[in-house]
Amino acid sequence: MVNGNQVRSLKKQLDEREHALRQEIRAELLNSEEQHYRDLAGRVKDVGEESVADLLVDLQLASVDRHIQEIRDIEAAQTRMVTGSFGICVDCDRSIDAERLEAYPTAKRCRPCQVEHERMYASSGRPSL
Numbered sequence: 001m002v003n004g005n006q007v008r009s010l011k012k013q014l015d016e017r018e019h020a021l022r023q024e025i026r027a028e029l030l031n032s033e034e035q036h037y038r039d040l041a042g043r044v045k046d047v048g049e050e051s052v053a054d055l056l057v058d059l060q061l062a063s064v065d066r067h068i069q070e071i072r073d074i075e076a077a078q079t080r081m082v083t084g085s086f087g088i089c090v091d092c093d094r095s096i097d098a099e100r101l102e103a104y105p106t107a108k109r110c111r112p113c114q115v116e117h118e119r120m121y122a123s124s125g126r127p128s129l
């Protein structure tokens with residue numbers, strides 16, 4: 001179980017990581033040959049409360065896709081912090097270890113449920129993380 005101070009410190013980590021990802025995405029868009037991408041680069045910086053992921057979801061730029069996935073995970077974790085469900089496993093409703101959250105602040109499952117989740121994905125032939 002994480003306490004309020006830990007959540008605040010994890011939130012700061014997530015905010016910083018999201019900021020860094022935005023910078024990386026922006027740099028990659030600016031590097032693009034396409035004017036459309038370079039135009040979007042300006043909006044990534046100014047998008048504010050809007051979801052960066054939603055803005056860029058149709059981009060289909062492989063190098064940016066990876067970052068978008070991570071931003072989505074971060075945004076989801078930030079939402080759970082606001083709604084008070086952060087640190088609670090989405091599958092079994094138990095508290096996720098503080099240690100696990102320190103290592104993976106975007107974790108939405110406890111370790112046993114994550115292992116089970118990956119096993120199910122693997123056995124159904126779909127790619128896991």
Ligand SMILES: [Zn+2]
Pocket residue numbers: 089090091092093094109110111112113114
């Ligand atoms: Zn669980």
